[in-house]
Amino acid sequence: MCGISGIFNFDGAPVNEAQLREMNRVIHHRGPDGDGIYIEGNAGIGSTRLAIIDLREIANMPIYDTENRYVIVYNGEIFNYVELRNELLQKGHKFNTGSDTEVVLNAYKQWGEDCLHRLNGMWAFAIWDKTEKTLFCSRDRYGIKPLYFYKDDNKLIFGSEIKQILSCGVDKTVNDETIYDYLVFHFIDHTENTFFKNITKVQAGHKFTIKNNEFKLSRWYNLPEVNYIRDEKNLYSDLYDLLYDSVRLRLRSDVEVGSCLSGGLDSSAIVCIMHEILHNEGKPEIQKTFTACYDDPLIDERPYVEEVIKQTNSTKYYLFPDVQGFRSDIDKMTYHQDEPYT
Incomplete structure (x- = not known):
């Protein structure tokens, strides 16, 4: 930024x-x-x-x-x-x-x-x-x-x-x-x-x-008013094409590009499409992914993340947020945010 x-x-x-x-x-x-x-x-x-x-x-x-x-x-x-x-x-x-x-x-x-x-x-x-x-x-x-x-x-x-x-x-x-x-x-x-x-x-x-x-x-801009799906037959392929093109354009950079990976649908889809694009364009870059992990298995998503890592051969980086880190960072977060946030 x-x-x-x-x-x-x-x-x-x-x-x-x-x-x-x-x-x-x-x-x-x-x-x-x-x-x-x-x-x-x-x-x-x-x-x-x-x-x-x-x-x-x-x-x-x-x-x-x-x-x-x-x-x-x-x-x-x-x-x-x-x-x-x-x-x-x-x-x-x-x-x-x-x-x-x-x-x-x-x-x-x-x-x-x-x-x-x-x-x-x-x-x-x-x-x-x-x-x-x-x-x-x-x-x-x-x-x-x-x-x-x-x-x-x-x-x-x-x-x-x-x-x-x-x-x-x-x-x-x-x-x-x-x-x-x-x-x-x-x-x-x-x-x-x-x-x-x-x-x-x-x-x-x-x-x-x-x-x-x-x-x-x-x-100067407002969301267009569209109350119907124009083409139900090609809905899924159109969505994939839009998502693929969106990721492709965002890979344009003169520095390394990484991705957050939670194991959820959105980030998993993005990382898999990134892998496909890099493979299709013959680029040798190895993706780097970043994941917040927790010791509590009820909220930890590493099992899902590992499935994506195996699929894409990405280099994974696991981060472990904790209360002590939050306490040490809260003043800095407040300074940078300027306002309360949710």
Whole structure:
């Protein structure tokens, strides 16, 4: 994962560079492989990078288009970036890196905000247009990658984690309604509210822009309304084809890819399909799987895991969570989560 940061001052005040760098610093854990910022007057964006695609330093963010008009910071992965890159090359776009970040940037350059509908992946990104002085930010369809913001009459501050925004001196008053919903109903993520009264989450499938000093937040994606199965005859084969293609795309990486394996239906299916794909493509990689194990046989799933391991010849890693480990990790978990969770 990576992390992004941003500040826009509606009152025209220049962005405080030290403040933006501090926002990057507090999320160094999200991106230990590189960090950077871009500031232009009253607008500034920053990022920390965990390198997955194109590990070279040239692929660190912020990334600029070849004409030096657009600047992007980005957290996520676009699984169909190879296909999109080829399409964009045919349309005359140029690339300096092999990263999916630059694919997103050129996709925005080609199709504008409509590029979101062409992206297959998970993301939160911000693009600054130097010519139009426009900021565009987006979150993926299902909210896999986080994005939060604080806004008042003078400024907008956004980031991948709440702690970045708090580092700018934003008031930490709690949101009583959110706390009530959590304690009484165990609800989280059901509204745009966070556990902090002054901090809002960009909800799944939403975007926002700042143009001519005007902030606009809107939904760009919703689940399609389909109340019937189109083709019952090929239902199972269609499901398998979709799952196979989904796993295939997610194996694109310049670093090793592993998988959690619980022994349940979902993870077992994914690991078996990974094995099939690697075998079909003649790749020599040995899969690595990671499993939480317990001494209590009533909750331990190692017998099921072992069946998958035998089928796929994967290298297994067994982890044994316990109360002592939980106690030692709880403070760190709380720090990274920023909010209660279920």
